[in-house]
Amino acid sequence: MDGQKDTLEVSVWRGTSSGGDFERYEVPAEENQTILDVVSWIQHYADATLTYRFACRVGMCGSCAMMVNGRPRWTCRTHVRKVLQGRRVEIAPLRNLPVIKDLAADMDVFFDKWVAAGGAHAPTAGRNDPIPPVDPQDSTRVTASAGIECINCAICYAACDTVTGNADYLGPAALQRAWTLFNDSKHDRRAGILDAVSGSGGCHNCHSMGSCTVFCPNDLDPMSAIAGLKRETSRRFWRKGG
């Protein structure tokens, strides 16, 4: 930043799934400013009807993800300086999801798939049972722990071209969740997970393009998690004898 650029030229998607267009706003440039700050400024000072979603502002809740200059990003942790092209920045709702209005994508499909992949936790013990010990160094536990920091921001889902091409595909987040639970000794429905992820929209649709892993803001690796599911479902297939 040379200090001369006192305003940003921001294109923001306005509309729904059925139609809309980019609208341009002049937003004051600050020394420290995130994309979410820019969106909030527009809503506060330029157009109060702009719809967007956010909650924590610190990269923990996973609600503010949007497409920024064509890339899926968590907007609360994306500095304008990092993504600015000249004075311009383009902000759009997450790809691969229906748009409710403006920058708010409809996350229903995303979470439905999360459940369809067997992502809801089923405990092995009740509250009155003794707590079974978990060894954090155990290799299965290490595999499970690799995916637990997922914040369900749907950035991987928006980045995935397989999701774009196949509406039934469960997507990277749901499959990584399934792999995490499959390796969690405290999950009671581990066998059911392999059934849930080996169907027509399951893990074998993945082409290992790797965009999920490249764009994950928490540096998780859904592509390798899906590879794990591919191995386990195949192993079960061959053991059963077809």
Next chain:
Amino acid sequence: MRPSRAHPLWLAYVLHRVSGLGLALFLPLHFWVLSWALTQPQKLNQFLSFAEQPVVKISEFGLVFLLAVHVFGGLRLMAMEWLPWSAPQKTLAAGAVGVAFLVSGTFFLQVV
């Protein structure tokens, strides 16, 4: 909206698929021309002399490139999906295979 795809994994995916398509188009033609050895030997001879032209020689290089890209792309994919190794282990293995091919390829070229 244009999602950014210019990362190595995505490019490897595209290269693998495109080289596969290229080979799928080439192989039927290849076998058809070879069949002339039995059905129309004269025509095959004509074709072989045509194939001596530098342009054809250069495109042969392209074919070998497609084949190499597809074979190694397939090996990469199988290693990535089927071997539960860590990323550094796979990098070391790929490096070892690359060096082995370089050494054996150099030896092979000197022999031939």
